[in-house]
Amino acid sequence: MSRGRGRNADRSRSSRLPESVATLTIDRIAAGGDGVGRLDGLAVFVPRTAPGDVVQVAYVTHARHARGRVLQVLTPSAARVEPICVHYTQDRCGGCQLQHLNADAQTEARRHIVQDTVARIGKRDIPLPALVSDVAWGYRSRLTLTLLRRSAGWVGGLHPHDDPARVFALETCHIAHPALVSVWQTLRPLIRKGSPALPVGETLRLGLRLDESPEGAEATAALTVALVVEGGTHWPDQESWTVAARAADPRISGVWYTPTAPTTAVRDTKNDAAPAEYAPQAREALAFAQVNPVVATALRDYVFDAVGTFAPTRVVDAYAGSGALAARLATAGISVLAIEADPAGAASAVEKVQVAASGPSASSRVLCDLVERALPSLGSGERPDTVVLNPPRRGVHADVTTWLEADAQHGLRGVVYISCDPATLARDLSRLPSWQVAAVQCFDMFPQTAHVETVCVLQRGPR
Template sequence: MKRRPPRKAARRDIPSRTSRLPESVQTLTIDRIAAGGDGVARADGMAVFVPRTAPGDVAQVAYVSYARHGRGRVLQILAPSAHRVEPPCVHYERDRCGGCQLQHLDADTQQQARRQIVQETLRRIGRREITLPPLDTGEAWGYRSRLTLTLRRSGSRWIGGLHAHDDPSRVFALETCLIAHPALVAVWGSIRSVLRSGAVSLPVVADERGGPASLRLGLRLEGEVGAGGAADASDPSVQVVLEGGRDWPQQEEWTDAIKRADARVRGVWWTPAPTVAATTATRSDQGAPVADYLPQAREALAFAQVNAGIASRLRQMVFDAVLQFSPTRVLDGYAGTGMLAERLAQAGVPVVAVEADPAGAESAVARLAQAGEAGGRSRVVCDLMERAVASLDVATDVVVLNPPRRGVHVDVTGWLEAPAQRHVRGVVYVSCDPATLARDLARLPSWRVERVHCFDMFPQTAHVETVCVLHRESA
């Protein structure tokens, strides 16, 4: 990618919410990248966070001061950093797309920033000093196996796209997405044509807050196809899921139109607004609502990692880390569909798998049923992790935690700290948010951080996946 030339004119910015407040203007030098992807500079000793800047940039910045920090916007890049590159995506600057935060940085600087974000966050919030963690890397483009868009009605037509990073209320029309698998982008192009034709109506949307009517459209590669990212030459099937709305008279017509428009579309699904049926999925090609998810819909709608290649390496590290403790029984918290539980049972280790989602728990039961003798001695608990540990009636010596972005409940860390759980020798924590990982580590003073390893699951963004291995401190 070509280096960006120095800017000679002020950058065109739509004023953000902060611009309504009194602003100061200074020439600032960007020192580093913070969690979230903003550059950080110092103005009179105060940290100022400036989106879309690079370490080493010298910029004229307008910023608003708060109690302990400032929020800024670039007026002009006076001297561009050597780490700056030209963003290849047309939407990154033109539409200020919020899907990526770091396309303007070269690959090495991005990867270094993600490692430093984890190290600094664990130090600042978790009070844990660690060396700069290693980072497993993979494809930088075309790696996403899922693409989720907002469909918003504008007059008589619908547009679909993402939100601007500096104006979450605005949705721009998406033409392409360079981090998504090409098959997803191609299917989206076919759906755009159907939307533009106006031949088929979408569900009735009633926005009770008076805002613009909107729906959510999800595109997902089927199975593990596409694990090689942009380098994968296969043409995988795609599942299409539309979420929201109350009534849909032309549901079947929509399904037929989408399937005719693109042969890659394997299934089309609709999940109505929760006020109609919070746990119901309706299959569009049949038109009739069904109780709970059909088996195919479970697969289409279930959570899955967006970067299959890196996710495979992460799962291998978690599996190896658990086995290094030579466990007699493992508690697999936030177990999902039971992939890890099944693999551990196949290796002869009984598992208690805890998963709150009924569809995921049902899948985990099926996996363990096929996992041999240790699978027969394993079980699945469909409940919240904090409730499950309170009633756990068997001893486990290794705990795996793979929580959502909000981290684990305080009752779970409290349970691990309790004297009654001294038999637990190891914890393997998989995190998608360094801040909540650090917070949870601060709640675990009896545990020593043995190893931290990062996985570059989301190139071009500030997000990073982390595996943290913890050992019980000696009494």
């Protein structure tokens, strides 16, 4: 996250600073997906390069590193392949970072990103993690586009990696499920025309989300797609727009609208204090379904087994989403406390856990609260022996790591941390000196990108 902000700040500074030109060899892929080479010890980050490339670059030096752009590939790496998406080359689409690398090179890049980041930020040495992979294309069950108002109508698309203020018109996306792409192609004329009107505003986000996991669906033709429109102040024409959209494509199951800056009040179930404010980022409420359902199933199995290694009787499932793991643990006879801040997610978790809990897991329950507030206020009889953490990209609040470190938690035997951002995982590990990494495994949830999902199993002991 911080690296993303850093890159944007670098980008705007770079546009004002003079460039130098040099030839360099790319050694590795850094977190974020840029290739890195060295010039007299100075690390130069160059997007869209491959380990082994010899490139001529124009670069700008910042405090402790430099950022470059390729002028010419002098000797291409053997790991290079021709990207299959026209937007990757023609529009420099920022959605994928590694389409120009073959599958093996992508796998190595993601494994090393995790290992290097944990060493650099977390100050821990871990073995090079294995990566569980499945399909490389058409895997995304969600597609989020930016809509920009034009003099007449709207343009909808994604941002170039080197110009986040610009939006190019998206025609296709090879990592999104074909049903999403096909619904988007049907919707484009309606959006371009701007009638019926979209919400009142200049910039909107449009999310397309498969209602059902493609695994479970008989065929792509049977899939339906929910639309989530975000931004603007209000949407007087929502009803007529919805009618027009569904007439254009009957696969659209519904249209949800959230004006700019959604904020949800979180009920303090403990002491009835004034509700805390919880602002779901990037509409986390609608993100319960994993982006890549096939790999998500492998990940859930791994997490379930990892929890089992601690022979738990009482588990906290923190950042529980809609409660799939909590319900599975309760079905296995484990008493679970699921904590989820989003009221819609928590409500869905309540339904699942109620059905699953019986016998030894009958005391299972769901708390709609912030994890950083709920954990420190657990009573002594409620303390878990195992904790699952599955936070959003920003990682866990410092109060959570403080709680995991506290002496009072000595009954706690294991932590299973699921992370979609190696940098925040590494930061959180650096705050957990009394926990050692017992196992680490990566999941290829986002092929063609530099993103990777990591599960880190922690047990008590010197690091």
